[in-house]
Amino acid sequence: MRRPNSIVIAIDGPAGAGKSTVAKLVAKRLGYLYVDTGAMYRAVALKALRLGMDINDEVMMSQLAQMTDIALRQQSDGNVQVLLDGEDVTEAIRTPDVSEASSVVSAHLGVREALTAKQRLLAEQGGVVMEGRDVQTVVAPDAEVKIFLTASLEERAKRRWLEMRQRGVDIPYEQVLQDLKERDERDSTRSVAPLRKAPDAVEIDTTGMTIDEVVDKIVELARQKAISLKGVKEG
Numbered sequence: 001m002r003r004p005n006s007i008v009i010a011i012d013g014p015a016g017a018g019k020s021t022v023a024k025l026v027a028k029r030l031g032y033l034y035v036d037t038g039a040m041y042r043a044v045a046l047k048a049l050r051l052g053m054d055i056n057d058e059v060m061m062s063q064l065a066q067m068t069d070i071a072l073r074q075q076s077d078g079n080v081q082v083l084l085d086g087e088d089v090t091e092a093i094r095t096p097d098v099s100e101a102s103s104v105v106s107a108h109l110g111v112r113e114a115l116t117a118k119q120r121l122l123a124e125q126g127g128v129v130m131e132g133r134d135v136q137t138v139v140a141p142d143a144e145v146k147i148f149l150t151a152s153l154e155e156r157a158k159r160r161w162l163e164m165r166q167r168g169v170d171i172p173y174e175q176v177l178q179d180l181k182e183r184d185e186r187d188s189t190r191s192v193a194p195l196r197k198a199p200d201a202v203e204i205d206t207t208g209m210t211i212d213e214v215v216d217k218i219v220e221l222a223r224q225k226a227i228s229l230k231g232v233k234e235g
């Protein structure tokens, strides 16, 4: 059994619900490692693109995922550095090309198995906040705290639209809304790791909540869980 002060918190939810922002801040508050599982799929995709490999080739991609070293290094500011075979690729994995390729790569079962194994090793140590599509059901089904973060479609679209405008991207709100709607549909109906709330997950609807309020709520749930586990251990 894990130490009560080093539990696993698994966070998932639809696109635009603020998972990454919240997961990162919760990890920082608790002194935990933030495990961005999507970043690991992105790292494999980046390596494949650089090597000029066919990302649709399941066998090749699975072998590549197995023989790739991906490490996450916690920075003092709460951010996490992604190391691909020792090289810092934190920025390089965020391009549109890599986003596109990671979506293809993550649909291969062999790739998922290889990365799930790496993610489970991290979960076993405890003291982690894991974020991603299958963390609550496949990677860490025993996670002590499971959070399903949601917000209304309109709120998520508004947040994304504002964020894009801040980055200088000029796009109509209606288009962001439509894109998100389509992505929700695709995410929840895809055959590999569809978006689904785990039966024992706590759903937090963040519509109208500030980021700090959401973080406070999750940290409180984690503290309560840690206290109850301590009671079990000592009792």
Ligand code: DC
Residues within 6 Å of the ligand: 037, 038, 039, 041, 042, 099, 102, 103, 104, 106, 107, 131, 132, 133, 134, 135, 193
């Ligand atoms: O969350 P993200 O955009 O960084 O994820 C990159 C891709 O990997 C995206 O297509 C979703 C996929 N992914 C996945 O299939 N399973 C995970 N646990 C995390 C991400």
